[in-house]
Amino acid sequence: MDSATGSNLTPSSKALSEDDKVLVRDTWREATKPEREAGQKLFKRRVLIFQIAPEAQDYFSSSDLESDEFQGHITSVISTLDKALQNLDDLTPLLPTLERLGTIHANMGIKRQQLNVVKQALLFTLSQELRELFTDECRKAWELTFDILADAMATGMVANSNDD
Numbered sequence: 653m654d655s656a657t658g659s660n661l662t663p664s665s666k667a668l669s670e671d672d673k674v675l676v677r678d679t680w681r682e683a684t685k686p687e688r689e690a691g692q693k694l695f696k697r698r699v700l701i702f703q704i705a706p707e708a709q710d711y712f713s714s715s716d717l718e719s720d721e722f723q724g725h726i727t728s729v730i731s732t733l734d735k736a737l738q739n740l741d742d743l744t745p746l747l748p749t750l751e752r753l754g755t756i757h758a759n760m761g762i763k764r765q766q767l768n769v770v771k772q773a774l775l776f777t778l779s780q781e782l783r784e785l786f787t788d789e790c791r792k793a794w795e796l797t798f799d800i801l802a803d804a805m806a807t808g809m810v811a812n813s814n815d816d
Contacts, residue, residue: 666800672793673740679790680737683781684730705769711760736801747804754808764806771798 668676702709714721732749739746757767778794779786 666796666803668740668793668796668800672796675790675793676740676797677737679778679782679785679794680734682785683778684734701769701773704772705766708766708769711762733801737797740797743800743804747807750801750804751808754805754810756808757805758809762809764802764809767802767805771795771802774798 712721712725713719716722732753736743736746736750743750775791775794775798779791782790
């Protein structure tokens with residue numbers, strides 16, 4: 653256990669290069685202009701998410717994008733993602749938050765592999781927003797970034813399943 657954070661997490665063995673970090677941060681800034689709409693852009697793809705995984709609708713009391721529940725979720729996801737991207741050089745302080753999110757999702761019955769649906773929606777949204785800026789190099793950097801964050805969440809999911 654990490655005595656500084658109280659977490660069982662260690663940073664992922666996957667590593668982003670400095671170029672990857674710059675690319676991810678720069679394209680995030682570009683894709684989220686204006687910032688207020690970033691979550692809307694990502695979650696408008698919810699139809700795609702629900703097409704890929706219809707059971708995802710069951711995790712919300714309403715699939716109405718305008719509902720308070722959905723708006724709160726959008727804000728939370730974008731805020732956490734933004735904070736993670738700001739801290740790509742050292743995610744250690746954010747690991748307990750990601751672990752907690754993993755536990756929350758596991759308590760809802762969400763499995764690690766289901767996070768790949770969100771990954772697909774994120775990559776699709778970024779490709780639509782960034783267009784020619786979303787190169788193969790950019791896609792790979794975003795895939796790795798998402799995998800690192802999802803792996804941290806998965807630690808909380810695994811910890812939760814061991815409590816059963």
